[in-house]
Amino acid sequence: MSRKLLTFNGGVHPEGHKDVSNATPIRLMPLLPRYLVALRQHIGGPARALVQAGDTVLRGQMIGAAEGYVSTAVHAPTSGRVLAVAPHEVPHPSGLADLCVVIESDGLDQAIEFQPLDWQALNPSALRNRIRDLGLAGLGGAVFPSFIKLNPEGAGIDTLILNGAECEPWITCDDRLMRERAAEILQGVAVMRHMLGAREVLIGIEDNKPEAIAALRAAVANEAEVVAVPTLYPTGGGKQLTYILTGRETPTGGRSTDVGVQVFNVGTAYALYRAVVLGEPMLSRVVTVTGHVATPGNYEVRLGTPVTDLLAAAGGALPGATGELVGGPMMGFDLEDRASPITKAVNCLIVKDRAHFPASPLILPCIRCGACARACPADLQPFEMYWFARAKDFGKSQSYDLFDCIECGCCTYVCPSHIPLVDFFRFAKSEIWERERHKQDADQARARHEFKAFRLEREKREKAGKLAAKVAENKARDAAAALGGAETASDPEAEHKKAILQAALERAKKAKESVTPQNTENLPPAVEKQIAEIEARRAGAEITQPETGNSPS
Amino acid sequence: MLSAILVMAGIGLVLGAVLGWASIKYRVEDDPLVEKIDAILPQTQCGQCGFPGCKPYAEAIARGEADINKCPPGGEDGVKRLAELLGVDPKPLGEGLEPKPKSVAVIDDNTCIGCTLCIQACPVDAIVGAAKQLHVIVADQCTGCELCLPPCPVDCIHMEVVKEGVATWKWRYPVHAIRRVA
Numbered sequence: 001m002s003r004k005l006l007t008f009n010g011g012v013h014p015e016g017h018k019d020v021s022n023a024t025p026i027r028l029m030p031l032l033p034r035y036l037v038a039l040r041q042h043i044g045g046p047a048r049a050l051v052q053a054g055d056t057v058l059r060g061q062m063i064g065a066a067e068g069y070v071s072t073a074v075h076a077p078t079s080g081r082v083l084a085v086a087p088h089e090v091p092h093p094s095g096l097a098d099l100c101v102v103i104e105s106d107g108l109d110q111a112i113e114f115q116p117l118d119w120q121a122l123n124p125s126a127l128r129n130r131i132r133d134l135g136l137a138g139l140g141g142a143v144f145p146s147f148i149k150l151n152p153e154g155a156g157i158d159t160l161i162l163n164g165a166e167c168e169p170w171i172t173c174d175d176r177l178m179r180e181r182a183a184e185i186l187q188g189v190a191v192m193r194h195m196l197g198a199r200e201v202l203i204g205i206e207d208n209k210p211e212a213i214a215a216l217r218a219a220v221a222n223e224a225e226v227v228a229v230p231t232l233y234p235t236g237g238g239k240q241l242t243y244i245l246t247g248r249e250t251p252t253g254g255r256s257t258d259v260g261v262q263v264f265n266v267g268t269a270y271a272l273y274r275a276v277v278l279g280e281p282m283l284s285r286v287v288t289v290t291g292h293v294a295t296p297g298n299y300e301v302r303l304g305t306p307v308t309d310l311l312a313a314a315g316g317a318l319p320g321a322t323g324e325l326v327g328g329p330m331m332g333f334d335l336e337d338r339a340s341p342i343t344k345a346v347n348c349l350i351v352k353d354r355a356h357f358p359a360s361p362l363i364l365p366c367i368r369c370g371a372c373a374r375a376c377p378a379d380l381q382p383f384e385m386y387w388f389a390r391a392k393d394f395g396k397s398q399s400y401d402l403f404d405c406i407e408c409g410c411c412t413y414v415c416p417s418h419i420p421l422v423d424f425f426r427f428a429k430s431e432i433w434e435r436e437r438h439k440q441d442a443d444q445a446r447a448r449h450e451f452k453a454f455r456l457e458r459e460k461r462e463k464a465g466k467l468a469a470k471v472a473e474n475k476a477r478d479a480a481a482a483l484g485g486a487e488t489a490s491d492p493e494a495e496h497k498k499a500i501l502q503a504a505l506e507r508a509k510k511a512k513e514s515v516t517p518q519n520t521e522n523l524p525p526a527v528e529k530q531i532a533e534i535e536a537r538r539a540g541a542e543i544t545q546p547e548t549g550n551s552p553s
Numbered sequence: 554m555l556s557a558i559l560v561m562a563g564i565g566l567v568l569g570a571v572l573g574w575a576s577i578k579y580r581v582e583d584d585p586l587v588e589k590i591d592a593i594l595p596q597t598q599c600g601q602c603g604f605p606g607c608k609p610y611a612e613a614i615a616r617g618e619a620d621i622n623k624c625p626p627g628g629e630d631g632v633k634r635l636a637e638l639l640g641v642d643p644k645p646l647g648e649g650l651e652p653k654p655k656s657v658a659v660i661d662d663n664t665c666i667g668c669t670l671c672i673q674a675c676p677v678d679a680i681v682g683a684a685k686q687l688h689v690i691v692a693d694q695c696t697g698c699e700l701c702l703p704p705c706p707v708d709c710i711h712m713e714v715v716k717e718g719v720a721t722w723k724w725r726y727p728v729h730a731i732r733r734v735a
Contacts, residue, residue: 430722431723433723434723445596
């Protein structure tokens with residue numbers, strides 16, 4: 001254990017508040033009457049719904065299949081009936097609705113048959129597809145589909161880092177998981193290591209979690225090294241932890257895989273164990289419920305559990321609560337609607353109160369003190385990016401490596417003027433992304449417009465060509481006819497066609513003659529008289545027609 | 554004296570030959586400025602600028618025959634970027650030209666008679682259908698140009714504003730009160 005640890009620049013020491021929720025074991029949530037499973041619980045494209053209202057489902061049944069490459073499946077958390085597949089509020093900073101499958105529980109909680117995977121024998125690509133269909137996504141916060149990260153091809157991964165840093169204040173779900181389920185986590189790590197072909201496995205845990213470190217050290221043999229890292233926010237950032245443990249710096253715009261390192265959260269390793277070793281899809285996760293609630297702690301929550309029910313299970317909010325925060329206080333966002341369900345992305349729910357979360361103070365102008373730059377763990381200059389983002393000069397903002405910002409919130413935390421710097425960076429990023437989308441749309445429209453012009457031109461050319469060919473053909477035929485009529489007459493095909501046409505014409509003539517007016521027998525005299533009059537008129541009209549021309553009658 | 558003149562003339566001839574060769578070898582067929590302008594235009598191909606498409610408008614701007622503020626889908630932002638590219642002052646959008654929120658055309662299934670007129674009008678081939686068959690607009694490819702609206706004999710096409718979803722949602726500009734300092 002004589003690993004030399006490095007320290008990244010910057011970082012902050014916010015108050016931990018971990019002891020509020022880390023003292024009690026993980027509690028299981030009781031079965032609920034209703035679950036709302038969001039089809040987009042991960043980064044990338046939403047899953048495609050496989051069920052519709054009225055269908056019955058079993059626990060673990062796939063109800064949404066991965067659509068597109070960056071996507072993963074979602075599953076039914078219990079058995080019951082699908083009430084609807086409709087937009088519903090989800091935990092997202094926008095507060096917008098997204099497509100959810102509403103499941104009414106039948107109370108039986110019947111499961112499909114889970115099939116453990118023979119992961120050592122299965123070929124890597126088949127195993128990856130199975131992991132995608134089991135709905136695995138990173139539980140550390142970014143919820144990136146895990147099967148993509150478990151691609152061994154061409155990546156050249158030599159080190160696998162298991163992220164147990166859990167550096168955000170208040171959150172303790174990984175801490176409890178490591179204390180209670182260390183052996184299972186290590187089984188998940190074995191699968192990861194097998195898939196990536198990593199030589200070395202490092203488990204990084206902040207030293208404010210001595211019990212978790214002890215638990216993992218007790219469970220580990222020699223397949224991995226458990227490293228206690230100094231407590232400093234944001235040690236749990238993938239790039240930061242990679243630097244601390246290996247000294248390898250991730251290049252700008254790159255990922256840790258560019259330096260031969262793959263990072264997974266401990267929760268993901270545990271979920272992978274459940275998926276591969278037990279064959280159970282991702283149906284639940286551990287969520288920290290903390291802050292101003294009656295019984296703060298960690299709960300094993302089925303995905304799709306409404307926040308209201310989770311809060312109720314934690315004894316409900318205490319008087320004086322001022323709303324909920326999804327995620328930690330550094331990177332989280334305010335929950336818009338308590339009816340929103342828990343998704344794979346929700347690791348913590350903090351009930352706020354005035355004492356710990358006072359109203360944001362008034363913002364003062366930037367004094368260019370540089371505190372944000374000193375605190376930035378990504379070695380950026382937040383004040384410069386802020387100027388340009390505030391002026392909506394996104395190109396300049398981007399030239400200061402805006403996209404290397406991990407939105408950790410250190411700059412906002414230290415700013416003496418209380419400027420919400422990260423809000424500006426998020427704003428600038430989403431504006432740039434939208435511009436990029438518009439550019440792609442424009443490129444597509446341009447290509448399609450140009451193709452249409454080309455197509456019309458081509459059709460015109462083809463039509464003109466055909467016409468010219470026909471004219472030439474007719475001319476040639478006329479010339480041939482002029483030369484000798486016998487030649488055209490001797491064309492057997494034309495003769496044959498002519499004969500058929502003639503026969504058809506004769507048939508039609510005969511048929512016309514044989515037709516007699518119907519319903520003309522046994523009629524009353526008045527009607528017969530009327531018919532006779534009409535016949536007479538018609539005969540007259542036929543005679544007069546050529547003279548009167550085509551005057552309407 | 555004579556040798557100096559000859560040397561100078563020789564150098565002139567050689568350099569002239571090189572330049573002449575280069576102008577043929579590295580000839581640029583299209584006006585590169587047109588491409589740059591066209592890249593800024595939103596490619597809706599709507600014709601609101603008075604030209605039959607974005608490229609003709611770009612060409613007219615490059616020739617100096619058209620103003621830069623005639624493109625409502627590009628909006629103020631587009632005008633600003635064109636002004637930056639051309640080194641002129643940005644100006645507000647031309648009279649009667651209002652930017653609209655991004656919309657897509659939608660065909661009413663019950664009214665469409667399958668006449669194919671809208672298909673012919675669509676500048677980006679975003680309408681699928683055949684004679685006497687129901688037509689459908691491919692929303693992902695529709696630029697919202699509204700060119701399919703006038704030809705429809707039964708008025709079965711209407712525009713729908715594209716709603717913001719979780720995937721296209723943008724963080725708002727942070728608005729916070731700034732306290733006056735003394």
